[in-house]
Structure formats: structure tokens, C-alpha cells
Amino acid sequence: MAASFARPSDRDGASTYREYDRRAPLANPSGHASLANGMSLYEPSHPVLATVARRKMTEKEVEALENRIKRLELEEAKAKKTVTQAREKNSLLQQAQQRSRRIAEERAQHERSRKAEVERLKEAAQRRKEQQRQNLQRAFVGMYNEKLGEARQLREEQERIVEEAARARQRERAKAYGRHDQIRNRRMQLSSRFEMQRIAHQEYLMQDFINLIQSELEQTEEIERDIARLDQLEAEHVERIRQLQEEQRAAYDRLEQALAT
Structure with a gap:
């Protein structure tokens, strides 16, 4: 100069x-x-x-x-302050990015855990359903065999009665007419007994089937309540994470405004 x-x-x-x-x-x-x-x-x-x-x-x-x-010293101090502010801003940006990545990882981990829990519940429900089906099948087979044995016994008893009546007619033709009413009453009693047993058997099967269906419905409702509870828990976690992200974004905006001024 x-x-x-x-x-x-x-x-x-x-x-x-x-x-x-x-x-x-x-x-x-x-x-x-x-x-x-x-x-x-x-x-x-x-x-x-x-x-x-x-x-x-x-x-x-x-x-x-x-x-x-003096002006150069002021410019140097201003430049140092700008560098320091830039470093602080960069550090804050890195911290914000790290928090965002951590939140994203936590959310991903929560999503994986939720899916694993839902899958576990589905598998457990499928196993219970299969076990109930097998139990129901075994129960039906057992009841069928039991009632089949009872029907066979009734049929054998009827056949025995018929044979006994035939032999009685042959032995005592003279007394056949007198015993005819007795045999007929006996046959009617047996027929009525068989019909009552058949109706009772059907009612028993129907009630047992209703109980099985009711149990299946109750277990299904319990699983659905568990799934709804997990969905509600997930929604609460997502809302809290969103609020945290909003708070971080607002704090970062305020920081940028403060740095800009």
C-alpha cells in the first residue's frame, strides 16, 4: 500500500x-x-x-x-471461530446421523422380533390345531368303535332273542300264542332301548363335537388377542420413535438456526 x-x-x-x-x-x-x-x-x-x-x-x-x-488479527480470530463452529456443527451432524442410524437399527430389530413372535404364535397355533385335529380324530374313532361294539352286542342280543323265540315256538307251539305278546313286548323294549341308545349316542357325539369347536374358537380368539396386543405394542413403539425423531429434527433445526445467526 x-x-x-x-x-x-x-x-x-x-x-x-x-x-x-x-x-x-x-x-x-x-x-x-x-x-x-x-x-x-x-x-x-x-x-x-x-x-x-x-x-x-x-x-x-x-x-x-x-x-x-489489528484488522488481520480480527479476521484471523473470526476465521478460527468459523472453523470451530464448522467443526462443532460437523460433530453435531455426525451425532445426529449416528442417533438416526441407531434408531433405525432399533426399529429394524423390533420389527424382526415382532415378526419372529408372530411367526412363533402362528406355528404354535398350527401345532395346537393339528394336535386338536388328531385328538378329535382319535376321539371319533374311539367313540365309533365303542358304539359299534354296543350295536354289535344289541344285534347279537336281538338275534339270540329271535333264535330263542324260534326254538320256543318249535318246543312249545301250544304255548307260542301265550308267549307271543311277551316276546313282542321284549322286542319292542329292546327296539326302544336301541333307539334311545342311538339318540343318546348322537347327542353325545354332537355335544362332544360342539365342545371341541368351542375350545378351538376360544384358542383362536386368544391367539387373535395376542396378535392384536403385539400390533398395539408395535404401534406404540413406532409412535415413540417418530416423536423422538421429530424432537431430534426440531433440536437440529434450532441448532442450525443458532449457528446461522
Whole structure:
């Protein structure tokens, strides 16, 4: 930067003149100092005034240089502050990204756990259903064999009664008419008993089947309640994660606004 030369002010010049006035001897009655060659100290082209002017200009240059150094120091401090703020902002950004990744991983882990739990419940329900089907099948087979044995016994008893009646007719034809009513009543009783047993058997099978269906429905409702509970739990977790993300985003926005100002 080129040095700017300025002429000393009248006040500075007057002070300098007064200083030299006190040192120089009086050469004339008017009191003005003069050199041997007749030049006055008050003339601007005098070497002393030039030296004073150069000193003044040098002082101004020093002052300007000091001001520039101060401005550079301020710029340097401002640049350091900007670098520090940028580093802090970068650190905050990295922390926010790490929190976002951690939340995403927690959500993914929760989703995997939920799916595993749902799959486990489905498999357990399928196993219970298969076990119930097998139990129901065994129960039907057992009841069928039991009732089949009872029916066989009834049929054998009926056949025995018929054979007994035939033999009785052959042995005592004369008494056949007298015993005919008795045999008929016996047959009617057996027929009524068989019909009652058949109806009771059907009612027993129907009631047992109803009980099995009711048990299956209750277990299915329990599984559905478990699934609904898990879905509600998942929705609560998702809502809490969303609120945390909103709070983090709002805090990050406030931080950016504070950094921008």
C-alpha cells in the first residue's frame, strides 16, 4: 500500500516553529529566527520542516500498519471461530446421523422380533390345531368303535332273542300264542332301548363335537388377542420413535438456526 504524504497542519507547524524559535538566536529585532544565509525557519521548503513532515508521515504509516494488523488479527480470530463452529456443527451432524442410524437399527430389530413372535404364535397355533385335529380324530374313532361294539352286542342280543323265540315256538307251539305278546313286548323294549341308545349316542357325539369347536374358537380368539396386543405394542413403539425423531429434527433445526445467526 503506497504511503500517503500529508502536509503537517498549521497547528503542528506552529508548535515546531515555536520549538525552533526557542533554540535559535535572535538575528533581527522582530524576533524571527534566521540562518546565516538569510533563510527563515518559517519557510515550508526548509529542511527541518521536511524532516518533521517525514516523521509525521512515518507515524501515520505506522498507525495505518498497526490498524491493518489489528484488522488481520480480527479476521484471523473470526476465521478460527468459523472453523470451530464448522467443526462443532460437523460433530453435531455426525451425532445426529449416528442417533438416526441407531434408531433405525432399533426399529429394524423390533420389527424382526415382532415378526419372529408372530411367526412363533402362528406355528404354535398350527401345532395346537393339528394336535386338536388328531385328538378329535382319535376321539371319533374311539367313540365309533365303542358304539359299534354296543350295536354289535344289541344285534347279537336281538338275534339270540329271535333264535330263542324260534326254538320256543318249535318246543312249545301250544304255548307260542301265550308267549307271543311277551316276546313282542321284549322286542319292542329292546327296539326302544336301541333307539334311545342311538339318540343318546348322537347327542353325545354332537355335544362332544360342539365342545371341541368351542375350545378351538376360544384358542383362536386368544391367539387373535395376542396378535392384536403385539400390533398395539408395535404401534406404540413406532409412535415413540417418530416423536423422538421429530424432537431430534426440531433440536437440529434450532441448532442450525443458532449457528446461522
